[in-house]
Amino acid sequence: MTMRTRIAGLGCVLVAGAGLALTGLVALQKAFLDRELKPLLLQQAQGAASAFLQNVQEQCQNAQRQVQDRLTHSLKIAEEALHRGGGFRLGQETVTWQAINQFTKERRDVELPRVYVGETWLAPSLGSEERAPVVDEVRYYTRDAATLFQRMNEEGDLLRVTTSVLQADGRRATGTYIPHRNPDGSPNPVVAAILRGEDYRGRAFVVNQWYDTVYRPIWDAARRRIIGVLFVGTSIESVKGDIRQSLGRIRYGQSGRVFILGASGDQRGRYVLAPEGGKEGDSVWEVRDAAGRFPYQELIQEAVNAKGGAMVFKEFEGAAGTSGSAGRTFVAATYFAPYEWVIGLEVPAGELEAAALATSKALGSMLTRTLMGTMVLIGVGLGLSLWLAGSLAGPVGRVANDLAEIARSLTSSAAQLAESSQSVAQGTTTQAASLEETSASLEEMTAMTHRNAVHAQQARDLAGRTRTAADTCKAEMEQMQLAMAEIEESSQQVARVLKTIDEIAFQTNLLALNAAVEAARAGEAGMGFAVVADEVPALALRAAAAARETSGQIEVSVVRSRRGAEVSRKVAQSLEELVRCARQVDDLVSEIAAASQEQSRGIAQISSAVSQMDKVTQSNAAAAEETAATAQELSARAELLRRAVADLEAVIGSHSDAHGKRGEPVADVPLRSASTKGSGPATAGSPVGSHGNGSPGPGHKRSGSALRVA
Structure with missing residues (x-):
């Protein structure tokens, strides 16, 4: 098989293999994405739905917080109105109420003490057209409902004695009461909180609808017993209006719809906020999917049981969507505890899977194009391989002639070896001369070193004498310092004595002034003058004693000063001896410096000679390395040349006449x-x-x- 055939076949195999590998890779990737894309998109959809519902939930929370803030303000207004009216109190007289259970509408008569706000009796017959204290004032200023409750019994039933909450017929809901137990037998949370002495805040049923409320207990004057409750609240229907307006501006995708379902009581499973195509108040509790299950019951129960308001995801089959449309529907929901709502989002599954279908279709088209491209690449590769094989035949023949040029270069390398050997010999001669100069310089340096040693010994002796004189000077200087310190101490004592004299003189002046004043007075004031006259002599005696003490101290200071002068003279003599020794040391040091200069010049000569020896040595080393490298290069080139000729002949199937028979080594x-x-x-x-x-x-x-x- 010729070289041209081999190259053409190898090129076709490589191109075809690469094309088929690429096609297989695309096919595997398509299968992998078809299998993995749906779960991935579902996960992304759940993440997006979670973020969307989180936004909706935050809007509901903001609305609820705003309502609670407003109710806190309304409660403050109600408390101020109650305080201005005279406060909540029970009278001695009693009145019979026809109490109506706000849940069951059952009626019963109950006799209770009269309730007053200040001096105003809250009569059961108060009509809606009459002005009620406190509650109507709250309604006027805040538009929120307000109620005053009276505690009916020890169980905590709460009777509305005055209220701005209206019944369905437009009359005040006065006479209705909150029982301590709900119709299902569970404790009423409002009554339970009041009996604990706590405020109740949140969702509560009021007469005929749900309110967002605040209840605050009212204590008796001794704060021992709760006798009533102050209530403010607003209908959740009004809150729903704000939320509906806010959610009306939010859209999820093309067909995503938001809905809110009640999660407890008579609102469970009913639309609190219906999506497009639905109606508020409609129940989906009994709606079944294609498999006969109750998907909304499962959705509500799972959302209520989820911890921390976690998201719940479901997929409805059949006509279970809130809009009643057939097909699969993706639903996400979360529980909003303050209003006991389940906030949900439903999206048709087809909308979520559209991206997966589009991706699969694009991968199929890419696979088809890859197959077509592979066929084209195989054809192009075959043609390119044939052209490349033909174009290589001529150059390979010329390679053999280039090998002859390599052989000639070997001769040049041999000549370089001879020149390097001669360079080594010349460097050796130069190195010997440099060594002789180095020896002479070392002899001179030895003589100068001996002289320096002698001078150094003399300098050491003078240094010892100098040290002794310096020690003596130091001791005498210390004595002088001690004497000076004593002088300083005496001076301080003199200063203190003089200060005493000054004080005595000052007091004497004062006494003299007092004596003059006393002398000017008449009558019994003359007695004071006698006292002053007795004190002045005593002060004079103290002044004399202080003066004598000052004189003695001054004499001592003079003696000590003389002693300091003597010590200073001795110090001067010691310093003179020290200077003389220092001069001698300086002379010797000068001689040492001169010898050192001579020694430095000798060392410089040695350095120069050593430097020259170093250069020669380096030159010799370089020449030796060059010789070794040249020899290795000659050997390597010859071996490569032999192998290259053998391999080239084996490839092209022929040989060059200039290099002998195939396989023979180069001469x-x-x-x-x-x-x-x-x-x-x-x-x-x-x-x-x-x-x-x-x-x-x-x-x-x-x-x-x-x-x-x-």
């Missing part, structure tokens, strides 16, 4: 030394620089190694 290349010009060629294996008969060339020593080019 040894003759090497000549630079010093053997004119003599016969060196025999293979003979030392470099020797004649053909093996004798050494003139002027050269026999080389310790031989180079052979195989």
Whole structure:
């Protein structure tokens, strides 16, 4: 098989293999994405729905917080109105009420103490057209409902004695009461909180509808018993209006719809907020899916039981959607505890799967295009391989001629070996001369070093004397310092005595002034003058004593000052001796410096000689390295040349006449030394620089190694 056939076949195989591998990779990727894309998109849809519902829930929470903030303000207004009216109190007289259970509408008569706001009796017959204290004032200022309750019994039933809450017929809901137990037997949360003495905030049933409320207990004057309750609230229907307006501006995708279902009581499973196509108040509690299950019951129960308001995801089958449309529907929901709502989002499954279908279709089209491209690449690769094989045949033949040029370069490398050997010999001669100069410089440096040693000994002796004189000077200086310290102490004592004299003089002046004043007075004031006259002599005696003490201290200071002067004189003599010694030391140091200069010049000569030796040594080392590298290069080139010729002939199926038969090694290349010009060629294996008969060339020593080019 020729080289052209091999290249063409290899090119076709590579192109076809790459194309088929790419096609297989695309096909595997398509199958993988078809299998994995749906769960991935479902996960993304759940994440997006969670974020969307979180936004809706936050809007509901904001609306509920705003309502509670407003009710807190309304409660404050109600408390202020109750305080201005005189407060909530029970009278001694009683009145019979026809109490109506707000849940069951059952009636019963109950006799209770009269309730007053200040001096105003809250009569059961108060009509809606009459002005009621406190509650109507709250309605006027805030538009929120307000009620005053009276505690009916120990169980905590709460009777509305006045209220702005209206019944369906437009009359005040006065006389209705909140029982301590709900119709299902569970404790009423409002009554339970009031009996604990706590406020109740949140959703509560009021007469005929649900309210967002605040209830606050009213204590008796001794704060021992709860006798009533103050209530403010607003209908959740009004809150729903705000939420409906807010959610009306939100859309999820093209067909996503938001809905709100009640989660407890008579509102369970009913639309609190219906999506498009639905009606508020309609119940989906009994709606079944295609499998006969109750999907909304499961949705509400799972949402209520989810911890921390976590998201719940369901997929409805059949006509279970809130709009009644057939097909699969993706539903996400979360529980809103303050109003006991389940907030949901439903999206047709087809809308979520549209992206997966589009991706699968795009992958199919890409697979088809990849197959077509692979066929085109195979054709192009076949043509390119044939062209490449033909274009290589000519250049390969020319490679053989280039190999001959490599052989000629081997001869040049051998000449470089001879030149390097001669350079090594010259460097050795130069190195010997430098060593002689180094020896002479070392002798001179030895003599100068001896002189420096003698001078150094003398300098050491003078330094010892100088140290002794300095020690003496230090001791005497310390004595002088001590004397000066004593002088300072005496001076301080003098200062204190003088200060005492000043004080005595000042007081004497004062006494004299007092005496003058007393003398000017008449009558009994003369007695004070006698006292002052007795005190002045005593002060004079103190002044005299202080003066004598001052004199003695001054004499002591003079003696000590003389002593300090004597010590200072001795210090001066010591310093003079120290200066004389220092001068001698300076002379010796000067001589040492001169000797050191001579020594420095000698060392400089040594350094120069050593530097020259270093350069020569480096030159020799470089020459030796160059010789070794050249020898290795010659050997490597010869071996590569032999292998290249053999491989090339094996590939192209023919050989060049210039290189002999296939597989024969290249002949040894003759090497000549630079010093053997004119003599016969060196025999293979003979030392470099020797004649053909093996004798050494003139002027050269026999080389310790031989180079052979195989």
